Amino acid sequence: MHVCLQPAHGVSTAPATASVPDCVRKSFLRGSAASRTSFVIVFATCAFLICCASSAFAASVSTRAKQAEAHLPPFSLSDCLALLDDDPSDVSDYVASHSRAGNERAVLHCEALSDVLSGDFSGGADQLDALAHDAARGAEDDTPDERADVAADAARAWLAADMARKADASASYGLTLAPDSVALRLIRDRALLRLGQSDAALTDLTTLASNPLLASETHLLKATAERETGHIEAARTDIDVTLAATPDDPAALLERGIIRQRLGDLTGARADWDQVISLSPDSHEADLARQDLDILASDPDSASIHTDTAANQPSSGPGQAVSAHP
Template sequence: METGQRKTALLPGSPAATTLMLLASLTTGPCTLHAASAPLPPFVLSDCLALLDDDPSDVNDYVSSHTVTGNERAIGHCRAIADVMTGDALAGAERLDQLAHETARHEVGADDDSTEERANVAADAARAWFAAAMPGKAAEAAGYGLTLTPESIALRLLKDKALLQMDQPQTVIRDLTPLANNPILAAETHRLKAMAELQTGALTQAKTDIEQSLTLEPDDTTSLLERGIIRQRLNDPEGARADWEKVVSLEPDSHEADLARQDLTVLASDPDALPPSDVTVHAAVASPVPRTH
């Protein structure tokens, strides 16, 4: 009788079976809920910045899908650069400038509040001001960054690029001459110095510097564009043509290629004609100094 009772107790619909089903649901339930609420990965500035090369519009999605506690500055940094890259350079530049000048409101000494990181933000602010066609503001941003990290070559080049666009080539030459043998960002240093020398009419020295830049980066279209101008001024139209044609071949859709085509058109119509004496237009489209963070 006892055996029969135990078998009957486990029949479907019996109180015992219902109890077992309830216990089973209570046992498996919390595991399912725990898996669904697994913590999101933390926000990482470098990962967010990496999205900018693919699609800057994805930045907000990245931020919303990652844990962001304590990363207000880093989030603002990434979003500001995304603004610049999606066409709102002015807003991005203003935000980056603000971030460079203010310290974090949370943990003192956090990674996004270090002197070096604020200097990096100042460098990005300078680049953003270039994108907004405001070289004076770019010079101010880079100059502020240099108060934080006075030995930064990248910030010096950003400031000098701005000064060149502001028609101060002699200041640029004085600032860059001591860096002639410095290996850090050497190609950019010689390129910018050559632009300044070209602007002052120092063609021989400009040729020396642009050749040094191209030795380090043979396919840099900005340097090739400038060497073409220098060669044309030194009565080497064939050399100039070769440089400008190479620019078009290397980066046919770039702004440098558009300028090279213009120079080639002038050269074809009048081989003795010289390119415009004002090279600020060319300097204005020079490739930004690479980000070092």
């Protein structure tokens, strides 16, 4: 057994600068290590208890949040969409004060439309596109028809952002979900007109001309496509069909004015454009009518500057249009 020798009483010891005896140093180190081990054990125990307490607190908060949401009135997509007409910013308050359980897709749909109608066209369109492509398993509202509706809103938002190619893509995707949708076909035809593909739009619109669904919009777009492809007399026939059903439609009156001007009826063209301004003075259609009147005044023989009038006048905005599968 190793003995740690201590100097005898009265015997001269080593100088004060001598090192601590090895056995004493080792004993100290062992004691220090033991102390550190105890500290680590205590610290780990405290950390574990804190973690457990934190987890319990978080679980308690989550439970209380779920219980609070359970007492909120259920979210309604139709009620949320109704807010968009007055003030899209009210949507966030509505979502916060209603239970979203089981309505997550509907909430995202309404929030994206709120962004669109607040001016973030491309951002809202991106969200709508993602939602249309997201087939969440087991969701009650995850049906092809529901996703086609979202795709239609995405396409309308892309048109509002003046991104016709993306609008075409969204509408075309929606048609894979609802192949018989007249609304989606018309949105796609608007995009084709914006892209300068009037022949392709006219081919599709001709097949829709006998369909009573959305007939007024169909004949308006068909008239535009016919005018752009040089079929002026046919365009006049179709625009008359639209105006017989909706005589005060500014977009249809604007289009008829252009057609009349192309046919040499300058008096009729002026009358149509003046009526557009009278009916909707602050609208985009009124701005275009004023431009046409100015051109007509300066050069009566000139063709109208517009080649995409109907395509630029959506009959309704995102979230406010007819269902994509009427």
